[in-house]
Amino acid sequence: MRSRVESVCAAIGPLDQAAMEAARARQPQLTKPWGSLGRLEDLAEQIAGITRTPIPRLGARTIITCAGDHGVVEEGISMFGPETTPAMVLNFLAGGAGINVLARLAGAEVLVLDVGVAADLPEHPHLIHRKVARGTNNLSRGPAMTRDQAWAAIAAGIDAAEMAIDAGATLLGTGDMGIGNTTPSSAMVAALTGEPVARVTGRGTGIDDAMLARKIAVIERALAINQPDPAHPIDVVAKVGGLEIAAIAGVCLAGAARRVPVVVDGFISSAGALLAYRLAPAVQPYLIAGHASVEIGQRVVLRELGLQPLISLDLRLGEGTGAALAFLIVEAACRILAEMNTWEGAAVAGPLVADRPSEDARSA
Amino acid sequence: MRSRVESVCAAIGPLDQAAMEAARARQPQLTKPWGSLGRLEDLAEQIAGITRTPIPRLGARTIITCAGDHGVVEEGISMFGPETTPAMVLNFLAGGAGINVLARLAGAEVLVLDVGVAADLPEHPHLIHRKVARGTNNLSRGPAMTRDQAWAAIAAGIDAAEMAIDAGATLLGTGDMGIGNTTPSSAMVAALTGEPVARVTGRGTGIDDAMLARKIAVIERALAINQPDPAHPIDVVAKVGGLEIAAIAGVCLAGAARRVPVVVDGFISSAGALLAYRLAPAVQPYLIAGHASVEIGQRVVLRELGLQPLISLDLRLGEGTGAALAFLIVEAACRILAEMNTWEGAAVAGPLVADRPSEDARSA
Numbered sequence: 001m002r003s004r005v006e007s008v009c010a011a012i013g014p015l016d017q018a019a020m021e022a023a024r025a026r027q028p029q030l031t032k033p034w035g036s037l038g039r040l041e042d043l044a045e046q047i048a049g050i051t052r053t054p055i056p057r058l059g060a061r062t063i064i065t066c067a068g069d070h071g072v073v074e075e076g077i078s079m080f081g082p083e084t085t086p087a088m089v090l091n092f093l094a095g096g097a098g099i100n101v102l103a104r105l106a107g108a109e110v111l112v113l114d115v116g117v118a119a120d121l122p123e124h125p126h127l128i129h130r131k132v133a134r135g136t137n138n139l140s141r142g143p144a145m146t147r148d149q150a151w152a153a154i155a156a157g158i159d160a161a162e163m164a165i166d167a168g169a170t171l172l173g174t175g176d177m178g179i180g181n182t183t184p185s186s187a188m189v190a191a192l193t194g195e196p197v198a199r200v201t202g203r204g205t206g207i208d209d210a211m212l213a214r215k216i217a218v219i220e221r222a223l224a225i226n227q228p229d230p231a232h233p234i235d236v237v238a239k240v241g242g243l244e245i246a247a248i249a250g251v252c253l254a255g256a257a258r259r260v261p262v263v264v265d266g267f268i269s270s271a272g273a274l275l276a277y278r279l280a281p282a283v284q285p286y287l288i289a290g291h292a293s294v295e296i297g298q299r300v301v302l303r304e305l306g307l308q309p310l311i312s313l314d315l316r317l318g319e320g321t322g323a324a325l326a327f328l329i330v331e332a333a334c335r336i337l338a339e340m341n342t343w344e345g346a347a348v349a350g351p352l353v354a355d356r357p358s359e360d361a362r363s364a
Numbered sequence: 365m366r367s368r369v370e371s372v373c374a375a376i377g378p379l380d381q382a383a384m385e386a387a388r389a390r391q392p393q394l395t396k397p398w399g400s401l402g403r404l405e406d407l408a409e410q411i412a413g414i415t416r417t418p419i420p421r422l423g424a425r426t427i428i429t430c431a432g433d434h435g436v437v438e439e440g441i442s443m444f445g446p447e448t449t450p451a452m453v454l455n456f457l458a459g460g461a462g463i464n465v466l467a468r469l470a471g472a473e474v475l476v477l478d479v480g481v482a483a484d485l486p487e488h489p490h491l492i493h494r495k496v497a498r499g500t501n502n503l504s505r506g507p508a509m510t511r512d513q514a515w516a517a518i519a520a521g522i523d524a525a526e527m528a529i530d531a532g533a534t535l536l537g538t539g540d541m542g543i544g545n546t547t548p549s550s551a552m553v554a555a556l557t558g559e560p561v562a563r564v565t566g567r568g569t570g571i572d573d574a575m576l577a578r579k580i581a582v583i584e585r586a587l588a589i590n591q592p593d594p595a596h597p598i599d600v601v602a603k604v605g606g607l608e609i610a611a612i613a614g615v616c617l618a619g620a621a622r623r624v625p626v627v628v629d630g631f632i633s634s635a636g637a638l639l640a641y642r643l644a645p646a647v648q649p650y651l652i653a654g655h656a657s658v659e660i661g662q663r664v665v666l667r668e669l670g671l672q673p674l675i676s677l678d679l680r681l682g683e684g685t686g687a688a689l690a691f692l693i694v695e696a697a698c699r700i701l702a703e704m705n706t707w708e709g710a711a712v713a714g715p716l717v718a719d720r721p722s723e724d725a726r727s728a
Contacts, residue, residue, distance in 0.1 A: 098700060
């Protein structure tokens with residue numbers, strides 16, 4: 001499994017500069033003032049570079065919702081019991097969860113990857129069975145999993161992403177389901193960035209002050225007991241991470257290796273993206289931050305990754321919901337580049353002065 | 365015309381509290397943690413209150429792009445010449461402008477309202493002819509228009525919105541086209557709020573420092589010469605406003621009176637919304653701020669209106685582009701409320717503790 005992951009990491013190349021330049025050069029030809037569509041213009045350029053296409057168009061798109069359970073739930077750090085993880089997976093398969101609603105709106109398919117749910121799940125065309133373990137061990141009392149399990153979970157994410165791409169996906173989104181999974185996410189982010197636990201730990205599904213204090217103490221104990229080594233990301237995810245978080249890293253890596261843009265959902269997905277980035281920094285330009293989560297730890301990750309979220313609507317649901325909404329913005333960016341008239345084509349007079357205003361105007 | 369506008373203002377009622385409470389009460393029954401979809405939940409509640417429907421669904425939707433010209437362009441305050449206004453209207457009608465691309469993505473129709481373009485425009489099913497004047501007068505040398513013209517322009521916006529609603533629109537978006545129109549927008553906002561001109565004046569389509577300094581001086585001269593009375597909004601729009609800005613106010617008022625939500629686009633639209641608000645404060649809860657514009661004056665307006673934008677992507681194109689993108693968020697909010705499974709329906713165990721976490725968790 002490790003060699004599988006490492007070969008995918010090695011396959012990630014740089015963005016295509018020629019395609020990016022062509023996309024950038026087209027924007028001032030479109031019937032709008034220079035730079036007036038802001039981040040939509042940057043995004044179209046990024047997609048051009050990822051897909052090696054000067055005027056990219058999106059086809060099918062897939063949200064991969066990675067699911068797993070967490071032994072640490074026994075410490076009383078979540079509003080929900082572990083039985084909710086498999087029940088929500090069934091809800092995803094029935095099409096009734098938040099991610100289903102928003103994916104339908106964005107014209108996306110939802111694939112669920114079971115990489116660690118602590119229950120048996122049925123056969124279903126949208127469910128990929130790659131259970132590495134029936135949940136992790138309680139990370140506040142020892143390692144959450146073995147390193148082999150961590151590699152296997154990342155590989156499962158890679159395989160799920162490749163399956164989606166082989167089936168035609170031109171845009172991937174990450175998602176998560178796992179009761180208790182903000183706890184390993186915060187632990188991983190604290191370990192990988194060196195930030196104090198309290199600065200990267202939030203209220204998850206809505207715990208109160210007392211539970212938050214307990215959650216922070218649990219994570220601090222996990223770090224003290226396990227001593228994860230920030231120089232070895234696989235050590236960090238094995239000791240204090242989660243199976244679905246590892247799988248999300250795999251989705252990021254496979255998307256990048258196959259030149260398919262990956263929209264990263266909220267905090268848990270960002271922790272997975274950070275793991276991917278530490279394994280292969282070349283993954284960074286293939287990632288798009290879908291939304292700014294309410295979870296405070298996400299800010300730290302996005303700063304580390306150099307990503308700015310597309311949407312900020314105080315979401316904290318996970319599942320891929322923020323990524324699905326952001327798909328609409330990515331689609332808008334591509335359509336603008338492809339579908340707008342040019343000044344010449346529309347016979348509209350362009351700016352009086354110059355296509356490219358001076359630096360001070362551009363930085364306005 | 366004045367009585368027409370005043371009767372619409374008088375017809376605006378409060379939001380339906382019962383429908384809002386029903387919408388709010390449904391959110392914790394849906395298969396997600398309490399409050400986890402943030403502003404999407406607030407938005408669904410607002411739409412419920414506007415439409416008097418506990419579980420609102422959106423049908424047809426329309427962007428009304430109001431177009432007019434500005435005598436002040438002769439002062440050299442824009443990157444584009446006035447011939448671009450009618451040319452862009454033709455571009456809208458041909459479907460090749462930014463607003464067309466984003467409206468298509470959002471499943472919306474674009475109606476163009478000519479309330480003051482300084483050129484003859486053709487017959488077209490998507491163009492409403494209600495020219496009040498062939499552009500305004502140069503507001504830095506005297507009043508931009510008469511009060512009668514201002515009332516007529518607002519009435520034209522009302523009529524266009526009512527036409528769209530009669531044709532089935534369940535969601536309206538405002539938009540603008542008018543070379544030079546950030547200048548009257550800044551002038552109106554300065555006059556109505558008392559903010560210094562420099563704090564509400566930006567670079568429009570991308571002018572440089574020298575042009576920006578001239579633009580500020582032009583607006584200061586306009587205010588000094590015309591002495592608009594902030595206590596009389598119609599005096600402000602007549603002396604230093606624009607015909608399409610007045611029409612946008614009319615769209616806001618008519619949407620509110622007919623209980624149809626109105627998504628306000630960027631800076632010019634926000635200036636129009638502020639005019640509507642000063643004419644009829646009851647319009648406020650019917651408005652949704654589509655996006656945060658790059659234009660600095662918009663912040664001042666949104667603070668005054670108590671609105672928080674849904675999207676922030678550094679856009680400054682106008683036309684209704686930010687409103688069209690925001691339509692997708694409004695749609696998402698309504699679909700979540702209508703389409704998600706309930707805990708009971710999905711047979712998923714809800715939160716362990718309580719549906720409604722304590723205040724400290726909710727404000728997290």
